[in-house]
Amino acid sequence: MLFLLFVIVPVLFAAYVAFFRWNGLGGVPTDFVGLENFRNLLQDEVFLGDLWRLGLIVVLSLLIQLPISFGLAMLLHQRFPGRTAFRLLFFVPYVLTEAVTAVLFRLVLSPNRGFVDSILAAVGIETRIGWLSDREIVMFVIFGILTWKFFGFHMILFLAGRQNIPDELYEAAAIDGATGAQAFRRITLPLMGPTVRMIVFLSVIGSVQLFDLVYVLTGGGPFHASETLAITMYEQGFQRNQIGYASALSIAMFLISLVFALFYQRFVLNRDLQGSITTAGGNR
């Protein structure tokens, strides 16, 4: 019941309201506008910008953040004194509240002689960069902070995946004369496949919903330069009372996640299930 009321109903309700122009006050929405909200959405530069920024974050995550986490996981899988301490330490940022992290980084990157500026000055670089107020770089700065926050989480997942690979495989390979690099390419990479695919999935879905961190850091500014889908939705729905329009945006977010999830499951995760469920009843 609880679940139905607070999870399913809201989504259906949003889908309904998205067809109205409604300020959210009084009774039920009456001003039916059909698809107008969606049409406006597709012409809204902020929304299109959100999509572009979403793509940017996803690409940067896949190309930079995940490989770093993967590398560190491989590193911490090796036996050497102190690795448990490093493991614990690298996970710490993930434990911290996003909103609190954002406040912290706002101070670290503060424009009037913040901490980063001081560090750079100490090594002889005088900067006048508005880390969070320069439209050109703000997304990259945010990406850096996201990496700080989340690489530990991905690393732990990679590590768990790596630990599931039985040692016997490596022993057998060593007996057959395989070098370390060969073993890595032929055993580690293929067997890490399911973990990698799952982490990519989590990372993309997480990016779609990005709100807390960016909202507290920049509020989406300067001039929408770092706005995310969820922030636009929040602004429209809660600050400007454009409930219908914001609902259309919610639905768009929902569809993006859904379509991505379905495609991903169909074409990528599919491989992990082959031989278990999908092909259990013979060839399809």
Add this chain to the structure above:
Amino acid sequence: MKVTTRRARLMRHTGFYVAAFITTAFVATPILFALLGGFKDNQQLRENALGLPDPWNTANYTDVLASGTFWQQVFSSVFIALVTTFIVVICSAMIAFVFARFAFRGREGLFTLFAAGMMFPFAVAVLPLFIILRTFELLNSPFGVILPQAAFGLPLTIIILRTFFRSIPGEVEEAATIDGAGPWLFFTRILLPMSRPVLATTSVLALVGSWNSFLLPLVVLQKSTWWTLPLGVTQFSGQYASDTARVLAFVMLAMLPALVFYAFAERHLISGLTSGATKG
């Protein structure tokens, strides 16, 4: 088996440590900045940003700790997190028990529905949720945060618990039945005690999720009476924007409970997150 010379191992280890220490610096610097910054005053922060505080100045920390708002926000956060966790775990345990142990028509379909609930991004639901909560007059009430949070916490918890319940052999239940225990007695006296580790793991997940949540409290709690710590920190940093040292002290104190909790529940947290990610 592997023939490695001392020298080669030393080289390898040096490489490990270099990479590990670079990452450590990356991770720890912002946190140390907050910790030490809280002990400085603003003039020190400007002129001596990198060094240790001189003199060590505890006023920022003691001021925050002496203020009623801080403790009130801690209390709200703790209260909301505990009640959320309690509801999530009790409800999930019962639902998961039904899903795991009773066969009924439509079971798999219903279960898929729950599992699909995990896919709904929370941000999608927050707007209609707000309107629903307003209708029930739950705005500005802690339960306006607790109930939706609990609902969104259910799917993952149910999935994890069901998997565990299923792994308990049927013989255990048969033995209980022979001894005259009905399903309810079996559930409360045997299954739940047996599941203590998983229950701990799922509780930790729910607790952490609630502790960190920001968007829902932001929307629901418009008056400051029930503000949670994340809201409090954000608000505080706006109010004392020019008093960086004081904000740093507040940030540090707000991070502290999570860090302490992590130190104690690290194993449950990590096993919960990894199993949640791989089974989802």
